[in-house]
Amino acid sequence: MSGITDIDALRRALAENAEEPEGPARNARAEQLLAEAEKLDVPLAVIEALGHQLKVYNYSSEKDKMFVPFARLLRLWDERPEDFDAFEAHSLHWVFKWMSAGMLDQPHIPLASIEKWLGEMEHRYRLAGYSQRAVRAAELSVAAHIGDLPRAERAYAAWLAADRDRMADCHACELHAQGSWLVRCGRDAEALHLWRPVLDGEFACAHEPHTVLASSLAPLLRLGRTEEARAHHLRGVRLVRSMESMRGAYADHVEFCALTGNEARGLELLAERPAYFTDTGHPRSRLDFLAAVALLMDRLTGLGLGGRRVPGPAGRTWTARELAVHARAEATDLAGRFDRRNGTPAVGDRIRARMDQPPRTERLPLGVRTAGPAPATAPSPPSPSQEGPGEPGVAALLAEARRLSDTLRPHALEAWAAVARAAPDGTGLDPRARAELADHEAMAAGPEGLPLFDRAAALYAQAGDPGEALAARARAAYVRALAGEVEPALATVTGLYDEVLALYADEGTGVRQTAAVVMSRARILMRRVHEAVGRGAEREAGQAVADAEAAVREVLALVGGSGGSGRSDGSGGDDVRPAARAAEARGMLAELAGLTGDAERAAELFRRAADGYVTAGLPWFAVEYEVQVAALAHQAGDPAGAERALRAALEHGGPYVEPVGRAQLHLQLAEVLGGRDAPAEAAEHALQAAHWADEAGESGTLGAWARQQLGGFLLRRGRYAEAAEVLESALADLDAETHGDALVVQARWWLGDCLGELGEHRAAAEQRLRAADLARHWPEQQDHATLAHLAAESLGSAGLDEEADRAYARAGDLWRALGNAPFLVRSLRARAWLALGGEAGAAHARALMAEAVRECEAALATADGADREELAVELGGTRKQFAELLARSASEEAEDAAIRAVFEAALEQMSRAVAVFAGLGDAGLHSRTGAELGAGWLEADLGRPARAAARARAVLAAYEGADGTDDTVRARREEAAQMLEAAQEGTAPDQPERN
Numbered sequence: 002m003s004g005i006t007d008i009d010a011l012r013r014a015l016a017e018n019a020e021e022p023e024g025p026a027r028n029a030r031a032e033q034l035l036a037e038a039e040k041l042d043v044p045l046a047v048i049e050a051l052g053h054q055l056k057v058y059n060y061s062s063e064k065d066k067m068f069v070p071f072a073r074l075l076r077l078w079d080e081r082p083e084d085f086d087a088f089e090a091h092s093l094h095w096v097f098k099w100m101s102a103g104m105l106d107q108p109h110i111p112l113a114s115i116e117k118w119l120g121e122m123e124h125r126y127r128l129a130g131y132s133q134r135a136v137r138a139a140e141l142s143v144a145a146h147i148g149d150l151p152r153a154e155r156a157y158a159a160w161l162a163a164d165r166d167r168m169a170d171c172h173a174c175e176l177h178a179q180g181s182w183l184v185r186c187g188r189d190a191e192a193l194h195l196w197r198p199v200l201d202g203e204f205a206c207a208h209e210p211h212t213v214l215a216s217s218l219a220p221l222l223r224l225g226r227t228e229e230a231r232a233h234h235l236r237g238v239r240l241v242r243s244m245e246s247m248r249g250a251y252a253d254h255v256e257f258c259a260l261t262g263n264e265a266r267g268l269e270l271l272a273e274r275p276a277y278f279t280d281t282g283h284p285r286s287r288l289d290f291l292a293a294v295a296l297l298m299d300r301l302t303g304l305g306l307g308g309r310r311v312p313g314p315a316g317r318t319w320t321a322r323e324l325a326v327h328a329r330a331e332a333t334d335l336a337g338r339f340d341r342r343n344g345t346p347a348v349g350d351r352i353r354a355r356m357d358q359p360p361r362t363e364r365l366p367l368g369v370r371t372a373g374p375a376p377a378t379a380p381s382p383p384s385p386s387q388e389g390p391g392e393p394g395v396a397a398l399l400a401e402a403r404r405l406s407d408t409l410r411p412h413a414l415e416a417w418a419a420v421a422r423a424a425p426d427g428t429g430l431d432p433r434a435r436a437e438l439a440d441h442e443a444m445a446a447g448p449e450g451l452p453l454f455d456r457a458a459a460l461y462a463q464a465g466d467p468g469e470a471l472a473a474r475a476r477a478a479y480v481r482a483l484a485g486e487v488e489p490a491l492a493t494v495t496g497l498y499d500e501v502l503a504l505y506a507d508e509g510t511g512v513r514q515t516a517a518v519v520m521s522r523a524r525i526l527m528r529r530v531h532e533a534v535g536r537g538a539e540r541e542a543g544q545a546v547a548d549a550e551a552a553v554r555e556v557l558a559l560v561g562g563s564g565g566s567g568r569s570d571g572s573g574g575d576d577v578r579p580a581a582r583a584a585e586a587r588g589m590l591a592e593l594a595g596l597t598g599d600a601e602r603a604a605e606l607f608r609r610a611a612d613g614y615v616t617a618g619l620p621w622f623a624v625e626y627e628v629q630v631a632a633l634a635h636q637a638g639d640p641a642g643a644e645r646a647l648r649a650a651l652e653h654g655g656p657y658v659e660p661v662g663r664a665q666l667h668l669q670l671a672e673v674l675g676g677r678d679a680p681a682e683a684a685e686h687a688l689q690a691a692h693w694a695d696e697a698g699e700s701g702t703l704g705a706w707a708r709q710q711l712g713g714f715l716l717r718r719g720r721y722a723e724a725a726e727v728l729e730s731a732l733a734d735l736d737a738e739t740h741g742d743a744l745v746v747q748a749r750w751w752l753g754d755c756l757g758e759l760g761e762h763r764a765a766a767e768q769r770l771r772a773a774d775l776a777r778h779w780p781e782q783q784d785h786a787t788l789a790h791l792a793a794e795s796l797g798s799a800g801l802d803e804e805a806d807r808a809y810a811r812a813g814d815l816w817r818a819l820g821n822a823p824f825l826v827r828s829l830r831a832r833a834w835l836a837l838g839g840e841a842g843a844a845h846a847r848a849l850m851a852e853a854v855r856e857c858e859a860a861l862a863t864a865d866g867a868d869r870e871e872l873a874v875e876l877g878g879t880r881k882q883f884a885e886l887l888a889r890s891a892s893e894e895a896e897d898a899a900i901r902a903v904f905e906a907a908l909e910q911m912s913r914a915v916a917v918f919a920g921l922g923d924a925g926l927h928s929r930t931g932a933e934l935g936a937g938w939l940e941a942d943l944g945r946p947a948r949a950a951a952r953a954r955a956v957l958a959a960y961e962g963a964d965g966t967d968d969t970v971r972a973r974r975e976e977a978a979q980m981l982e983a984a985q986e987g988t989a990p991d992q993p994e995r996n
Contacts, residue, residue: 285339
């Protein structure tokens with residue numbers, strides 16, 4: 002392990018350890034490296050090893066260990082400052098700030114010692130000539146912590162007034178601290194405005210925007226800016242998840258989950274970081290974490306889930322109720338230690354307020370799969386014998402059920418179920434009420450309810466309503482048809498139809514009862530149409546359509562088209578049924594039109610049916626028809642019409658559509674909006690679709706699909722971290738067998754794109770390779786080839802050159818098989834550059850680039866039109882890259898003559914690139930001048946200034962009269978002028994880096 006024989010080897014080892022993940026293993030290695038440094042007998046080696054040890058302690062859960070190496074460093078500085086180089090001297094003063102914060106975070110360090118240290122920091126900064134800006138920032142931290150707000154205000158003002166110098170924190174960290182003070186002062190909106198440059202990526206560092214994203218969550222919730230809060234949570238938790246030192250920020254995310262109805266996700270976060278419960282090296286972040294845990298557990302207990310098992314400190318199992326008590330006690334005790342040290346109640350007050358926060362919203366959908374914890378089971382409605390003074394009796398329940406039924410309101414069946422619970426077996430009800438009760442029980446029971454329809458019919462007859470008895474039997478016939486017994490059902494309903502018409506003619510029943518029978522017959526005939534169409538029996542289907550249409554038109558005639566015939570139906574009051582029957586009948590006619598190929602008429606009739614329901618005050622019934630209109634509009638290539646219909650469906654359905662239906666509507670609208678290039682609104686609807694799918698218990702099916710779509714829309718909006726979180730959540734449920742491999746491939750493809758944008762190249766390569774493996778079995782291999790190529794790019798960016806070369810080779814074989822010469826050439830070029838930087842060396846790199854040239858020339862020889870122009874651009878670019886590769890590889894040649902020969906070969910390739918681009922005319926102008934300049938620099942390298950000058954003049958001539966504000970034109974002119982000046986002076990100036 003030693004292997005460290007000099008300071009250079011030590012520095013390499015320190016650098017390698019600095020790249021390791023935060024945590025005890027990295028800290029232990031730092032301790033070993035210090036021991037190795039002490040053996041070198043080089044003072045600077047010990048100083049550098051101590052500085053490294055201090056840094057890794059600071060960025061870990063063992064922050065309390067950093068005081069020892071700092072004290073030793075400070076002693077070394079005081080004894081022999083000349084042993085410190087400029088960098089280590091700067092670093093020593095820099096970490097004074099860490100010591101101030103570190104002492105404040107340890108309740109066992111007396112406040113007097115902290116104040117003394119603050120004075121020491123101020124003194125040493127003055128001696129070193131540094132500004133007081135960092136000192137005043139440290140003073141603000143002390144004053145705010147102990148609750149001395151007037152002193153904190155003075156320190157804040159002095160901080161802002163002091164000059165920024167080399168001791169000031171980076172802009173991102175300063176803005177975070179300043180915004181945190183504004184939040185403490187209740188100025189949430191100002192803080193968020195101040196943080197905007199960090200949130201937008203203008204300022205960043207190793208720990209920002211990580212902490213700003215976490216700190217912004219509570220202010221955003223307080224301001225009602227929930228969409229931003231959701232985005233900051235998804236983006237921020239991804240950044241802090243793997244960083245041991247970010248417990249305080251992690252606690253903010255747990256708190257966010259507790260305040261937004263995402264308790265299950267909060268539990269997932271706790272389970273991911275078990276050590277956070279017990280790590281004691283940084284008491285202040287432990288205090289924040291315990292407070293967030295107590296808040297979450299109290300929330301679960303309040304929802305009736307106090308007995309649920311939850312993640313907690315190791316060594317035992319925990320329920321939410323038990324952990325709530327434990328976390329609150331631990332937090333209260335730890336806060337008390339800080340307050341006793343500080344002599345103020347400030348910390349305890351803040352922590353109690355944090356633990357006692359009320360939720361900000363019942364449920365904020367996040368887009369990731371975390372089903373909300375179900376509250377305790379609600380008790381069943383009481384029976385009459387259990388009724389209290391304020392509870393409804395049977396009569397009131399019966400009246401409400403009749404009201405809902407007569408007005409076709411949602412939840413009518415639930416109201417009748419309440420009557421059934423209150424009056425078991427119809428106890429205490431008259432025959433009419435018992436008939437209605439049996440009738441509605443039958444409707445709710447499906448095929449198993451057929452005997453109840455018979456019972457209802459008998460009771461209706463006993464109550465003196467023969468028309469309703471016939472209607473109940475007709476409903477039973479329709480249920481039989483739904484179960485597949487169409488012909489027997491039709492035979493039964495035909496007899497009932499004859500009876501009810503005769504009864505109606507004799508004024509023995511009303512429109513309502515008659516229409517019920519006639520509509521049941523029409524519905525059964527519609528079932529016969531669908532069966533015939535399903536069997537492919539064209540002649541039979543044609544007759545069935547004619548019969549069904551006649552029956553439907555009879556319904557319309559009976560109810561007067563939209564408002565009824567005026568005959569009494571015995572129901573009393575305003576009856577919406579005639580209008581509802583008319584709307585349903587028009588929907589049936591629309592179905593028939595669609596089955597016969599008249600899509601335009603079908604859409605019109607569906608719209609009229611939906612309008613009929615809306616006009617009647619029954620908009621929830623219009624949802625089904627609006628969905629049909631949307632489907633027909635989609636088929637007709639009318640996305641605007643599909644969008645209008647789906648929006649109407651969501652509007653009309655309101656809260657009455659079941660969760661799975663709402664999920665489907667939102668998802669359909671999201672897909673339409675995505676196709677209309679409105680990814681922002683599409684993302685919102687996909688988010689709602691995922692939420693309602695989770696509510697419906699469809700997380701793994703419909704919910705996964707919605708999340709996949711949401712991830713794609715977020716990717717299109719450039720919100721890569723959020724998209725990655727959502728897509729990873731989707732992929733946990735997506736599988737090729739259930740959802741189809743195309744959906745899985747697309748999700749992995751998108752996730753790879755996100756990870757690439759986030760700089761997580763190794764993970765991006767993994768996703769792209771896994772997607773490619775699924776796509777390799779598809780008949781069409783374009784996606785397979787593209788994914789293999791993208792995976793190769795990711796592997797190269799991750800520094801895995803051998804793996805990248807294999808992936809490019811795989812992609813190249815696929816491109817060759819597909820006849821896609823441009824991408825075959827690009828894969829060969831990429832392999833050439835990898836070879837140049839790897840073990841294969843210059844010879845292999847040159848061979849690959851030569852092969853790329855040959856492939857491109859061969860394809861160009863047989864191409865025409867646009868393909869020819871594309872290939873010409875590719876050939877010119879390949880020759881230019883060949884020239885650059887040759888020039889960079891020249892250093893591998895041993896003899897001057899060999900080096901010159903390589904440069905001559907590079908010049909030849911660059912000159913050929915110029916000729917290819919020149920053949921493209923104006924379309925190749927910028928490419929030609931770029932190659933011309935490349936050739937000029939090569940001429941200069943070969944000692945031919947006159948030829949270099951000629952190349953420069955050619956570029957200047959090409960842009961004579963061109964727009965000087967164009968960036969490319971300006972850059973080309975400046976480079977040509979520089980080349981011309983160098984050539985005229987006979988010098989070889991530093992050249993722009995070639996790419």
